């Protein structure tokens with residue numbers, strides 16, 4: 245555990261030291277769970293967005309993208325259920341004064357039971373070797389069955405109590421299981437209360453005439469309320485999708501995991517509108533498509549798993565998360581939800597406007613059903629960043645820190661490094677920079693030893709370093725160093741554009757989906 249925490253601390257300090265992520269308002273001691281992206285972070289984030297946008301909008305003939313406003317009519321959040329039901333159950337520890345999500349305390353308790361079950365399975369796998377039948381062991385071993393049954397009982401009691409708003413029972417469950425504040429061990433809890441996660445603000449000049457507004461807690465509603473505008477102007481028939489990337493705001497109760505859970509964050513959402521009755525097959529299709537999109541990044545198939553929801557949100561008839569193995573364990577990265585006609589129907593009711601589609605094949609009007617894919621951009625950033633950050637011991641015993649980002653996502657594609665400033669090497673380097681800058685984001689650097697400059701580029705994930713030396717002046721070749729293999733080869737300057745493009749083009753990712 246301590247080791248995991250160290251890895252995470254190292255990641256946060258690397259992100260800061262190399263211009264990826266800074267605490268917001270740092271000179272004023274920061275603002276809790278709000279972060280700023282620095283020069284390299286902004287580039288990486290923008291490249292992740294491009295990968296998503298290209299895969300969803302550019303590569304699908306029947307998906308279009310929009311950019312709706314953050315402020316929306318307040319009745320939208322009544323219709324969507326957020327005013328009444330976008331709550332988290334919170335509980336305070338009276339001794340440590342720390343605030344927790346009651347459901348998360350219970351889920352973490354269950355995760356520990358699951359860890360115990362996994363340990364039993366691993367032990368048995370070692371003991372039985374090749375003869376080990378995992379499935380048989382899981383279904384017959386007393387301890388594993390007991391751990392799993394206990395988890396089920398806890399989670400279903402919690403789900404039932406939350407649904408019935410029986411918060412006293414949620415507290416009783418925490419007390420019965422003797423769950424303690426993980427930091428202090430104290431079991432002195434307050435009652436459980438519901439807490440609405442939406443941030444409120446006001447529109448208008450004077451206090452009396454001002455309208456109460458919310459900062460949107462999800463981007464999806466901007467898509468729903470524009471459904472007919474987009475359908476009519478794009479002339480798409482069902483099934484078709486609307487995609488959007490944008491900021492969302494949630495007043496999270498507990499936000500202690502860096503950019504995993506923020507109060508201001510970005511979502512990349514796509515709502516796919518389908519004829520009623522076909523939603524579950526599209527839901528299965530999108531689950532697989534979205535997993536493939538993640539897998540194409542090459543972070544390792546073992547780092548992903550589906551978690552199918554047993555307790556469904558009020559609007560869904562099927563839901564699953566794609567979970568990723570973060571430094572602190574498997575956690576939700578993306579949600580895929582079959583949202584039925586809940587949202588459009590609610591907006592029809594609250595706005596009094598028809599939000600129906602005329603299906604010429606069925607010869608009928610209906611409210612479309614919706615399959616949603618929703619991924620957090622910052623969470624995805626954390627997944628990619630944490631998986632790519634590596635400490636390597638080299639053959640000569642020295643160490644290097646390398647950020648082995650998928651090349652298409654790297655903030656800087658190539659660094660141009662004249663061996664020295666004089667003798668015309670700097671001018672030659674600038675010439676290459678000015679020629680390639682139309683195609684790639686690059687860095688030009690002529691200070692420090694070449695070894696130091698290589699290490700700095702490794703640390704921000706630059707796939708190529710281009711070194712200019714005296715030979716370059718006469719034979720017009722440069723040394724090209726590969727970030728991952730650290731191999732250096734001599735290549736003609738005239739080939740640089742092609743070589744960099746071959747490695748860093750989005751095509752490499754998109755063609756694998």
Ligand code: ATP
Nearest residue numbers: 494496504505506509576577578579618619620623
């Ligand atoms: P969680 O259970 O972790 O609170 P959620 O189920 O409320 O997440 P959704 O409402 O389904 O999340 O939002 C879709 C995606 O938006 C999530 O999969 C996640 O990647 C991202 N997301 C949600 N809340 C946050 C947050 N506070 N900070 C960063 N990303 C978030």
